[in-house]
Amino acid sequence: xxxxxxxxxxxxxxxxxxxxxxxxxxxxxxxxxxxxxxxxxxxxxxxxxxxxxxxxxxxxxxxxxxxxxxxxxxxxxxxxxxxxxxxxxxxxxxxxxxxxxxxxxxxxxxxxxxxxxxxxxxxxxxxxxxxxxxxxxxxxxxxxxxxxxxxxxxxxxxxxxxxxxxxxxxxxxxxxxxxxxxxxxxxxxxxxxxxxxxxxxxxxxxxxxxxxxxxxxxxxxxxxxxxxxxxxxxxxxxxxxxxxxxxxxxxxxxxxxxxxxxxxxxxxxxxxxxxxxxxxxxxxxxxxxxxxxxxxxxxxxxxxxxxxxxxxxxxxxxxxxxxxxxxxxxxxxxxxxxxxxxxxxxxxxxxxxxxxxxxxxxxxxxxxxxxxxxxxxxxxxxxxxxxxxxxxxxxxxxxxxxxxxxxxxxxxxxxxxxxxxxxxxxxxxxxxxxxxxxxxxxxxxxxxxxxxxxxxxxxxxxxxxxxxxxxxxxxxxxxxxxxxxxxxxxxxxxxxxxxxxxxxxxxxxxxxxxxxxxxxxxxxxxxxxxxxxxxxxxxxxxxxxxxxxxxxxxxxxxxxxxxxxxxxxxxxxxxxxxxxxxxxxxxxxxxxxxxxxxxxxxxxxxxxxxxxxxxxxxxxxxxxxxxxxxxxxxxxxxxxxxxxxxxxxxxxxxxxxxxxxxxxxxxxxxxxxxxxxxxxxxxxxxxxxxxxxxxxxxxxxxxxxxxxxxxxxxxxxxxxxxxxxxxxxxxxxxxxxxxxxxxxxxxxxxxxxxxxxxxxxxxxxxxxxxxxxxxxxxxxxxxxxxxxxxxxxxxxxxxxxxxxxxxxxxxxxxxxxxxxxxxxxxxxxxxxxxxxxxxxxxxxxxxxxxxxxxxxxxxxxxxxxxxxxxxxxxxxxxxxxxxxxxxxxxxxxxxxxxxxxxxxxxxxxxxxxxxxxxxxxxxxxxxxxx
Numbered sequence: 001x002x003x004x005x006x007x008x009x010x011x012x013x014x015x016x017x018x019x020x021x022x023x024x025x026x027x028x029x030x031x032x033x034x035x036x037x038x039x040x041x042x043x044x045x046x047x048x049x050x051x052x053x054x055x056x057x058x059x060x061x062x063x064x065x066x067x068x069x070x071x072x073x074x075x076x077x078x079x080x081x082x083x084x085x086x087x088x089x090x091x092x093x094x095x096x097x098x099x100x101x102x103x104x105x106x107x108x109x110x111x112x113x114x115x116x117x118x119x120x121x122x123x124x125x126x127x128x129x130x131x132x133x134x135x136x137x138x139x140x141x142x143x144x145x146x147x148x149x150x151x152x153x154x155x156x157x158x159x160x161x162x163x164x165x166x167x168x169x170x171x172x173x174x175x176x177x178x179x180x181x182x183x184x185x186x187x188x189x190x191x192x193x194x195x196x197x198x199x200x201x202x203x204x205x206x207x208x209x210x211x212x213x214x215x216x217x218x219x220x221x222x223x224x225x226x227x228x229x230x231x232x233x234x235x236x237x238x239x240x241x242x243x244x245x246x247x248x249x250x251x252x253x254x255x256x257x258x259x260x261x262x263x264x265x266x267x268x269x270x271x272x273x274x275x276x277x278x279x280x281x282x283x284x285x286x287x288x289x290x291x292x293x294x295x296x297x298x299x300x301x302x303x304x305x306x307x308x309x310x311x312x313x314x315x316x317x318x319x320x321x322x323x324x325x326x327x328x329x330x331x332x333x334x335x336x337x338x339x340x341x342x343x344x345x346x347x348x349x350x351x352x353x354x355x356x357x358x359x360x361x362x363x364x365x366x367x368x369x370x371x372x373x374x375x376x377x378x379x380x381x382x383x384x385x386x387x388x389x390x391x392x393x394x395x396x397x398x399x400x401x402x403x404x405x406x407x408x409x410x411x412x413x414x415x416x417x418x419x420x421x422x423x424x425x426x427x428x429x430x431x432x433x434x435x436x437x438x439x440x441x442x443x444x445x446x447x448x449x450x451x452x453x454x455x456x457x458x459x460x461x462x463x464x465x466x467x468x469x470x471x472x473x474x475x476x477x478x479x480x481x482x483x484x485x486x487x488x489x490x491x492x493x494x495x496x497x498x499x500x501x502x503x504x505x506x507x508x509x510x511x512x513x514x515x516x517x518x519x520x521x522x523x524x525x526x527x528x529x530x531x532x533x534x535x536x537x538x539x540x541x542x543x544x545x546x547x548x549x550x551x552x553x554x555x556x557x558x559x560x561x562x563x564x565x566x567x568x569x570x571x572x573x574x575x576x577x578x579x580x581x582x583x584x585x586x587x588x589x590x591x592x593x594x595x596x597x598x599x600x601x602x603x604x605x606x607x608x609x610x611x612x613x614x615x616x617x618x619x620x621x622x623x624x625x626x627x628x629x630x631x632x633x634x635x636x637x638x639x640x641x642x643x644x645x646x647x648x649x650x651x652x653x654x655x656x657x658x659x660x661x662x663x664x665x666x667x668x669x670x671x672x673x674x675x676x677x678x679x680x681x682x683x684x685x686x687x688x689x690x691x692x693x694x695x696x697x698x699x700x701x702x703x704x705x706x707x708x709x710x711x712x713x714x715x716x717x718x719x720x721x722x723x724x725x726x727x728x729x730x731x732x733x734x735x736x737x738x739x740x741x742x743x744x745x746x747x748x749x750x751x752x753x754x755x756x757x758x759x760x761x762x763x764x765x766x767x768x769x770x771x772x773x774x775x776x777x778x779x780x781x782x783x784x785x786x787x788x789x790x791x792x793x794x795x796x797x798x799x800x801x802x803x804x805x806x807x808x809x810x811x812x813x814x815x816x817x818x819x820x821x822x823x824x825x826x827x828x829x830x831x832x833x834x835x836x837x838x839x840x841x842x843x844x845x846x847x848x849x850x851x852x853x854x855x856x857x858x859x860x861x862x863x864x865x866x867x868x869x870x871x872x873x874x875x876x877x878x879x880x881x882x883x884x885x886x887x888x889x890x891x892x893x894x895x896x897x898x899x900x901x902x903x904x905x906x907x908x909x910x911x912x913x914x915x916x917x918x919x920x921x922x923x924x925x926x927x928x929x930x
Contacts, residue, residue, distance in 0.1 A: 074158050076106040080790075081163035082776055083118055085174070089754055089776050090118045091186055095158070095165045098144045108156050108165065109144040117183060118167065121175045125151055128173075163772050178337035180295035182754055182778045184258050190783025194702040195222045197713055201695035208688055213240035222782065229254045229782040231267075256780055261292040263781065271382045274369065275401045275415045275426055275441070277491040283384015288377065291781065292752045299340030300371035302363050302408040302432065304347065306333050310354035317348045318365065336373070363408070366437035368463045370413055370430040372405035379403070386419070386494050393501040395420030395494060408432060413441070421448040422493045428461075436466030447488040449496045452506045457487030482514045485541050507542040514539055529556030547571070553607075563610045571602050605630045619645050636660030640667075648735050650674070663687040675737040675744070676709035701745060701784055710736055710745030716779050718746030718757055719786045724793025725770070727763035737763060751781035759789060768793050769835050794823075794836035795861060800875045801845075802830050803855060809878055813847035830878075833871075837861070845878055855880050 079095040096109040116122055122138070129135050129150070136149050147154045153170045197220040204213045215238040223230040233249040252267025269285045270278050290298050304316065308328050314335065316324040324338055338347075347363040372378060379402045385394045401415035411430040417423065428441020439462070446456040461481040483489075488496065492509050499508040515538045522531040531554050539546040553566030610625045621643035629635045640656035652671045658664065665686030672679045677698035684691040699713035708719065711734045720730055723742040730736040730744050738744045738759075749755045758774045771790040779785040802808055808830030815824035815832055818841050824834035826845065834843070840861045846854040855878035862872070 074106050074160070079163055081165060081772065083165045083167065085118050085120070085167045085169055086171075087166075088119075089182075091183070092776060093117075095163075096144075097158070100144050103145075107144045107146065108158070109142055110147065111142045112138065112140065117185060119175050119177060119183075120151070120169060121173055124173050128152065162774065178294040178296045179339070180337075180753060182294070182752065184292075186778050187258070187752060188777055188779045188783065188785045189227050190224060190779060190785045191703060191719070192226070193224050193719070193784040195224070195699060195713060195717060195784060196220070196702075197697075197699040199695070199697040199712075201693065203691060203693040206690045211240075214238065224782070224784055227255055227780070231782075254782055256289070256292075256782075257286070258292075261289060262286055263289045268387065269382070269384075271397070271399050271490075272380045272401060274403075275413060275428075276399060276417055276424070276443075277489050279397070279490055279494060280387050280389075281382055281384040281397060282387040283382065285380065285382040285384075287380035287382075289752075289781070290378065291750075293376070294337070295753060296337035296339050297373060297376065300367040300373060300405075300411075301338040301340045302347065302365055303374055304335040304338070304349055304363055306335075306349060306351055306361070308333055308351055308353065309357075312354060313352045315350045315352070317350070318346075323347075340367075364432055364434050366432055366466055368430050368437045368439040368465050370403060370411055370428070370439045370463070371432065371437060372403055372411045374405045374407050377402065377404045388494065388498075391494070391498045393494075393497045395422070395497055397422075397490075417490055419490065419493065421450070421497065422446070422488075422490065424490065430463075436464055439463035443487075443489075445487055445489070445493075447493045447496070449493070449500050449506065451500050452496075455486040455488060457484035459483035459487045459489070480514075480516045481512070483512050483541075485511075485513075487511075510540045511542055512538065513541045527556075529554055561610060561612045564608070566607045568605045568607075569603075603630060603632045619643060619649075634661035646672075648729075650735055673711060673735055675711075675735055676739075678711050699745065699747070703784070703786075705743070706741060708739065708741070708743040708745055711747055713745060714748035715782055716749040716751050717784045718749050718755070718777065718779070719784055720744040720746060720757065720759070720789065721786060722759060722764075722770070722789040722791050725759070725761065725764040725768050725789070725791050727765070728768075728770075729760040729763050731758045731760055746787075749777075749779050749785070751779055751783075754778050757787050765796070792823075792836040794838040795834075795864065796871045797824075797832075797834040797837060797859075798871045798873050799832040799834060799857065799859070800830065800873070801832055801857060801878045803878055804880060809845055809855070810847040813845050816844045816846065818842055832857075 074097045076097050076099050079097070081092070081095050082089060083091045083093055083095070093114065097106040098109055100107045112122060115125075126138055129137055135152070138150050143150075147156050147167070151169060151173055153168075154173070155168045157166045157168075158164075159166065199218040200216070202213070202215045204211065217236045217238075219232075219234050219236075221232045221234075230251075230253045232251045234247060235249060236244060236246050238244045250268040252265050252269055254266075255264050256262070257264055263286070265285045266283075268280065268282055270280050271285070272278060272287065304314075306314065306328075308314075308330055310330055312328055312330075314324075314326055314328055314333065315322060316335070316338070324335065326335070347365050349361050349363060351359040353359070379400075381400045383398045385396045387394060397417065397419035399415065399417045401413070403411060403413035405411045409432050413429065414425075414427040416425045422445070424443055424445035426441055426443040428439065430439040431437065441461050443459045443461075444456070445459070446454065448454040459481060460483075461479055463479050488511060492511055495509045496506065499505075515536070517536045518534070520533045524530060531552070533550075533552045535548075535550040537546060537548050548569070548571040550569040551566060553564060555562070555564035557563070606629045608627045612623045613620050614623055621641050624638075624640045624642065626638045626640075627636070636658060637660060638656055638658040640654060642652070642654040645651045645653065650673045652673075654667075654669045656667045658667070663686060665684060667682065667684045669682040670680070677696055679694075679696050681694040682692075698709060698711050699717075700707055700709045701713075701717060701719055703719060720736075720738065721742055722728060722738050722744075725738045725742060726740050728738045728744075730738070730746055734747060736744045736746060746757055754776050755778065756774060756776050759770065761768065761770050761773060769792040771792070773789070775787050775789070777785055777787060809826045809832065811826060811828065813826040814822055815826070815834055817823050817837060821836070823836045823843070824832055826832050826847075832845070837843070837859065840859055843857050843859055844854055845857065857876050857878050859874065859876065
């Protein structure tokens with residue numbers, strides 16, 4: 001039977017309710033009626049009753065409401081979702097519910113391995129059960145039932161909307177783990193893929209009548225095979241005359257070693273720069289990776305020890321802010337998972353006993369970069385040959401470093417370097433004291449350069465940091481180093497070998513004598529602003545004079561106006577004693593000078609800047625003003641305007657005017673962040689020159705289903721797959737949207753920790769249903785992790801129907817397709833809301849388990865419109881008994897049905913109306929339910 005045309009009529013909210021409002025109305029009415037109709041029900045056993053007389057008699061057959069009598073009913077089956085324990089994410093795993101004899105509802109199923117994976121201490125559970133023979137023993141294999149029967153006090157709750165399982169377990173039965181901990185078994189190894197990041201720019205410059213055009217293409221490519229990752233960084237420069245230059249910047253392979261919490265790199269890499277100087281090496285490096293530690297164990301923070309007399313509350317403050325609070329049992333307690341909060345600020349610990357007594361003490365907290373928590377270590381081993389750019393002498397090198405936190409107060413560290421003609425050893429320690437944090441180390445080195453006399457010497461280094469809360473002062477001596485005349489560091493030794501190979505003498509390369517770096521920040525008050533001072537002074541054994549850089553400034557804010565004033569002083573005065581050979585330079589080194597030729601450069605710069613929004617409205621532009629004066633370059637004034645526009649602030653723009661030293665210029669720039677790339681352009685017109693430029697940057701991931709384009713990607717990438725959800729937006733991902741193939745890219749994921757990826761379905765069509773819109777993943781470094789979202793795609797229909805005798809279909813009846821999938825629900829006045837129907841055929845409407853309580857509708861879908869974001873309206877009778885499906889290989893006639901686009905019925909809360917939410921239970925997401 002074909003569909004009959006619907007009579008044109010006006011529609012209002014009561015005739016065509018939004019699906020999510022209908023679902024909420026059903027649930028609210030039924031729940032309210034349950035409380036009114038079943039006063040004798042025992043709420044403790046979850047049994048309620050419904051009065052079927054709630055529905056008007058004679059209007060429709062009575063619907064079977066028995067399933068609503070099961071509180072929190074979950075259909076048996078296997079679901080895929082997130083598991084949380086005491087509100088902490090633990091795993092993304094299968095969630096199994098099964099029918100259990102004697103139980104009214106289906107029960108969750110677990111096994112010992114899963115419970116251990118979720119952080120439950122099985123040894124404590126088994127010991128407790130053994131001490132209480134009346135309790136059920138924990139089965140060795142899989143068991144289904146009430147978790148509280150095996151773990152006292154444990155409860156389980158399944159969230160149908162998010163398809164997640166929440167466990168509440170008493171703290172005594174949980175394994176102790178640091179905050180932010182993610183079990184390594186949940187670190188996702190990613191998929192096989194090729195990732196290419198690119199940055200392309202082109203410029204055309206007119207300068208005094210001549211025009212020059214240049215182009216640049218930078219590539220960052222990686223190949224991911226299993227847990228191996230191969231990287232290649234390169235660039236191509238092209239000039240207007242046709243000349244091009246290709247440069248291979250780096251090629252290496254990387255693999256993480258989970259059992260060591262370390263990374264291995266083979267190819268082009270660098271030695272670490274925390275203890276020795278860093279040099280580029282072609283070889284191999286294995287090193288510990290702090291990213292594999294929980295967030296609360298990264299960086300330095302002291303361990304807090306204390307004693308509680310009762311069940312007490314421990315509150316820890318730093319600079320007056322609460323950074324940690326927990327309840328502890330009577331007896332000694334240890335808090336060793338404080339998040340690092342910078343390099344200073346003693347901790348105030350307050351223990352509030354159950355009887356109201358308060359005990360307070362402080363823990364010193366100052367840190368230098370070498371500081372580690374007690375029991376943690378950091379290490380690195382590198383071997384290969386030095387591969388600095390343009391060096392013709394490339395010595396071999398082996399280097400090892402090790403740091404270990406011994407106590408709250410002491411961190412020990414050391415290392416050794418062996419290279420061709422060079423060796424060095426370092427030993428040192430960092431101290432956390434009441435007067436600040438210190439680091440002190442000494443390095444002994446011996447160097448032998450071909451054709452020159454061997455030398456040896458020592459270098460001593462001292463670091464200091466202190467944050468004085470009472471005065472708002474942060475004082476840091478980043479490093480003070482003094483070296484004897486015979487000491488040569490690794491970078492200088494390598495440069496001296498290369499200089500000798502070019503025919504230069506031993507004094508061609510500067511050798512440090514002393515160097516001081518310091519920084520002081522002073523807060524003047526809540527509204528008085530802040531002062532800063534930074535400085536660096538350096539002198540050399542084989543150069544007269546010194547290099548000095550000094551900066552000081554003040555910043556503050558008045559209402560919406562931010563302003564700052566700063567001054568910078570630089571002085572470079574060196575005189576070389578002797579230099580042999582030609583005037584030349586080595587990359588990374590100071591230019592060689594002729595004998596007794598001195599060079600002195602001094603400059604003092606003053607800067608004043610001000611920033612002010614032009615209004616409080618959204619997308620209001622910001623006015624920026626800058627004045628600078630330099631002894632060398634003169635004065636310069638600049639006024640600029642910048643802001644954002646468009647959906648999700650995708651467009652950034654700026655315009656500026658500048659004038660200085662007889663030159664004036666106007667500049668315009670803009671950037672558009674598309675879902676598949678980033679576009680930028682700029683124009684400059686100044687005295688004697690004009691420049692026009694444009695560029696494009698982004699990334700592309702090649703995977704088994706094709707290629708997916710996105711914005712700049714970073715090291716670790718998420719590949720979202722939501723079939724049929726074109727237009728859905730990935731939140732917090734620079735505006736990425738799902739493409740026509742169902743894919744989207746999520747850049748800059750953080751490896752080895754939890755990343756929440758959420759889809760906003762409002763951009764997708766009305767025919768798409770999301771079973772979940774959020775996933776938590778913990779990727780391994782450098783991977784492309786695939787994140788699958790279960791969707792149901794098809795036609796979104798509103799079908800006006802009636803039974804053969806003219807009565808409406810029962811309110812709340814379910815709609816099924818020919819495969820038995822639940823695709824909709826009956827609303828008011830026989831109106832069916834159907835989502836996910838893919839082809840013409842027969843749908844069945846059922847309102848009880850009795851086969852007689854059903855009817856069937858022949859649906860002939862009209863040709864799908866080019867734009868089908870909204871529901872289509874059809875009209876057809878619901879006939880009892882079987883109906884032969886019409887052939888689906890023929891396009892239905894447009895005269896057989898009236899369809900048009902309704903007002904948008906958008907997704908709400910991650911779903912475009914779930915019948916299961918309105919009717920009391922979710923549908924299994926992975927494998928079929930019984």
